[in-house]
Each structure stands twice: as C-alpha cells, then as structure tokens.
Amino acid sequence: MCNIELYCGDCLDVLQNIPDNSVDLIFTSPPYADRRKNVYGGIHPDKYVEWFLPRAEQFLRVLKPTGSFVLNIKERVVNGERHTYVLELIIALRKQGWLWTEEYIWHKKNCYPGKWPNRFRDAWERLLHFTKQKKFKMFQDEVKEPIGDWANTRLKHLGKNDVVRFNSRSGSGFGKNIANWLGKDLVYPTNVLHMATECGYRGHSAVFPVKLPEWFIKLFTEKDDLVLDPFVGSGTTCVAAYNLGRNCIGIDIKEEYIDLTKQRLEEIRKDEEILNVVVG
C-alpha cells in the first residue's frame, strides 16, 4: 500500500498541519527566481532568500533528525552575471540550523541548446544535500553502479557466441564468469550524476528525469518511508516515490499541477490496491 497525499496551497501554510519529525526525505526543485512568474508571482532574485527561509523553517521542523533535504537549484544569469542568491541561500540555511553536508552535481547530458557570446550552454545543476545531524540515514549499496571502462572494453571483446552462451546457458562456466563480473563489479557512485533531462511533460516545462529523485530516494529512504515535495510541479518526485514503494506528500500552490500529478499517478498505477491518492 502506497499513500500519496496531494495538497493545493502554499507549502508555508500547508506544512503547518504536518507533525514534527515525520518526514524521511525532502526532495524538491523549487521555483527558480524569476522563473514561473505566472505561478509564484515571480520571486525577484534579490528577495529569493527572504522568500525561501520561512518555508525552509517548516522543512526543518517536519524532517526527522535522521532525514535528508535535497534541493535541486541553479542560479540564473542576471545582467550577464551569475546571481549569488543560491550561495546566500546556502549560508542562510546553515544559520537556520541546517548542515550543508554535500553538493552533488547533476550533469545534464542533453542540455538546452543555444549560443551566447560570453558563455556556453549550461549543462549542470546543483543538488544541495542538507541534514539535521552529522549522522543520518544513507543506504549507499542501493545506488551502486556497474564498474567503468575496463570492464566494458572487456565485455566488448566477447563475441556473439559468448553473449548468447551467457544468455541462454546460465550454467556454463563462461557465463558464470561474466555473471560474476557483472554482479561483483558494482562500485559506489561519485557526487556527479549523469542524467539526461526529460522533454516537457505535457503542460509542464522540461524538468528533471524520474531517475533523479529515484536515486536520492533509494539512497536516503527505506520502503514505506515518507517523502515530501513542497513544490510538486509536474509531480516527478511523487512518481519516483510511488515507483519505489515510498509514501509521499506533495504540495503545490497551483491546482493545475496537483491535477496533473494525480492524473500522472493514476496513469502509471498498476493495481488499485497499492496506490492511494488523497487530494487534501
């Protein structure tokens, strides 16, 4: 049974009804400054920290001591320069009591095309990892990856017959060997994530791929844990939580996005019993 609760409203208000220390992971991609103007009233870059902080205070309250807060954000260019509101936000969040544990990089392999005279295409975003304590829940084995090139080049040199043998006769010695390689040679990832963006999901502009929240959900939560996304948008975090059997609370100020998310979840639901969407 997987419970997904969706609420329409400003997370600053909605979160008042969520108890202290109840959430295992907050994963969110907030409205970037001056983006989605029509939605959040277009927060000015200079006012961004001021706007964010009271909401982060609620995040801090509802998050379990062993929980994690992952913030996907990237400063925009203002007047030819990168604006500093994200840097200021990090510093302000630390003053609020958060620990800035790590900064992961999302490398967007297929970033937005374009050409400018003073910069190249922007192919990365920040994934800021904040925690409440030095010790927190982390399940590193859940996101292990196949090993790098040397294994790949080796596999490449296996002829067709070898691959067939591996696939069809799992008992053969050679097949076993490969199986051992593939099974044993999982390594821990780094703090650089390589993932392509997904094209726009209907009404919503192109956002992050489902694999991105899935990676962090696997890393920082267990089954039946509770994930929170206070800026739901197209609902990708909720989809990821459902895919992995986690419960989820999603909040967005725009009813349209809540509806979109509900619809998206019902489309991928496989069994009536295992998904319970509640719109509050």
Place this chain on the structure above:
Amino acid sequence: MCNIELYCGDCLDVLQNIPDNSVDLIFTSPPYADRRKNVYGGIHPDKYVEWFLPRAEQFLRVLKPTGSFVLNIKERVVNGERHTYVLELIIALRKQGWLWTEEYIWHKKNCYPGKWPNRFRDAWERLLHFTKQKKFKMFQDEVKEPIGDWANTRLKHLGKNDVVRFNSRSGSGFGKNIANWLGKDLVYPTNVLHMATECGYRGHSAVFPVKLPEWFIKLFTEKDDLVLDPFVGSGTTCVAAYNLGRNCIGIDIKEEYIDLTKQRLEEIRKDEEILNVVVG
C-alpha cells in the same frame, strides 16, 4: 618566441612590479584551505577569504579590462560539512569589483577512491570565471569538440605531440589535416569539462591535467597574449601557455616549485629559440 617569466615570492608582493592592465588571462589553482600546510602555512578555512582578498585586488589591477580570471577551487569537508569559504569568497570578490560571469564544472573522471558513511567520492571542482567587464575576449571556436564516437576513438589514437602540434602550429600540414578531418562534426562545448587528473607523471605530481589550462587559454587568449599564474605549484599552467605559444608569468612562494617548473619547461622545449625562461 615565447617568454616565460618565473618569480619566487608571495604574489601579493611580486605583483606590485607588474603594470596595470597588462595581463590577458589569470588561470590559477590556489592552495586550498588547510592543504599543503607545509608549503603555504595552511590557511585556516575561516581565514581564507581574508587571506585571498588582497591578492585578488592585485589580480584585478594587472588584468586587462577585456581579460578573464579563472579560479580552480573546491571547498573541503570540515567537521562533516562542506565549508562555506568558497561561497563567501565569490560574494567577496563581487564586492571587490569582479563580475562572477560563470561557473564551469571540472568533472574529475578518476577521482580519489575511498568510502565514507555520509558521502561519496568527490568527483568535481569549481572553475570560477570572473571578468572586469560584461564584454571580454572569448574565442569559442577554439575549443569546439568533435561529436560522436567515431571522432572520439580516432582522436584517442593521436599522440600528445600531434595534438600540441595541431594546437600551436596551425599552419602545418599535419595540423591542417586533423582540422579538415574533424572539421565536419565540431560542436561547442558546455560548461561541464570532463578530464582525468594526471597522477604520477614522472616525479612531478601534477594536480590538474595540462588540458585544463589549455582549454581556458585557447578560449580566452590569442597567440602572444600574456597568461598569469600567481600560484604556480607544479607549473602546469606555464606548460600549457608554452604549448600554445602564449607568454606567461608564473609566481610561487616556494623556490622548489619555481625550479620544478623551470625544469619541466626545459624538458619539453623543442627549440632554443622559442622558449625563454627568466627567473626573477
């Protein structure tokens, strides 16, 4: 003719003798806070900005208005948290008059191994791009990259010398050949650079690969321009400048590093006429 001038001393002092608006590019990897303690006395993270600012003031003075300042840096972990001195440095440099034009990411493909309970291996560093003006010199075509697998596999077979020759002597037949060969499928890069660190290279342990300064030197300078590295270390920036036919001023507080750099340059010199190393 390529002039490389090396000076031993604190760049804060040495730079006093360099005239205003005379440098086209500053590329440097300063001593990270609390690292290389034996060398730079180990600047404490909390004092880092304070230590850096007066030096940056000199950088600002000697840099041409159309020039660029590229700073390779990464905050270290202090007490389980990423320290904020780099963020504070960016904010302070802006107050000093710099424009924070862009932040490039260096993805270190072969980062240091290790395992910890609360983080993964650190596989990226910042390359902060500062300028004095909104308009500055940038030659984007010089760093175009081949696209697709065929080009990559073919490029791999070109030796180091071939690439250097292609880069420095654009008139040569061989260089032209490669240019024609690859000319078809060249695309502009993004702000994410994928390069392996160079480890254990014949005695001198170069931290960043020569390709890294080369990339920025090609991007922000022309032939015969002047490059400055105020924290020379193993001299990689000077080597890159020499490879590309740029003049260079290198400064380091440790005489040992000046000697190392001089030695390294003389080893790769191919012709007495084209390299002139002056140790001041």
Place this chain on the structure above:
DNA sequence: GCCATTACTGAATCTTGCG
C-alpha cells in the same frame, strides 16, 4: 603495430587512539 594484463598513484575523509 595491436591488444591484453599488471603495477601504481592520487588537492580524500571518516574513525580510532593517544597525549
């Protein structure tokens, strides 16, 4: 010359233990 194999080395960071 072309592969495959081996040895080696990092701007790392957490934990433990000693003074």
Place this chain on the structure above:
DNA sequence: CCGCAAGATTCAGTAATGG
C-alpha cells in the same frame, strides 16, 4: 574534552610489459 596522527577504505586512469 579537545586536537592531532595514523589506519582503513577504494577506483579510474596512465605507463610499462608481454604475447
């Protein structure tokens, strides 16, 4: 109780060797 030193852990390149 705090600061510092040493140990344990871990992976992708690059160069050198061998067939």
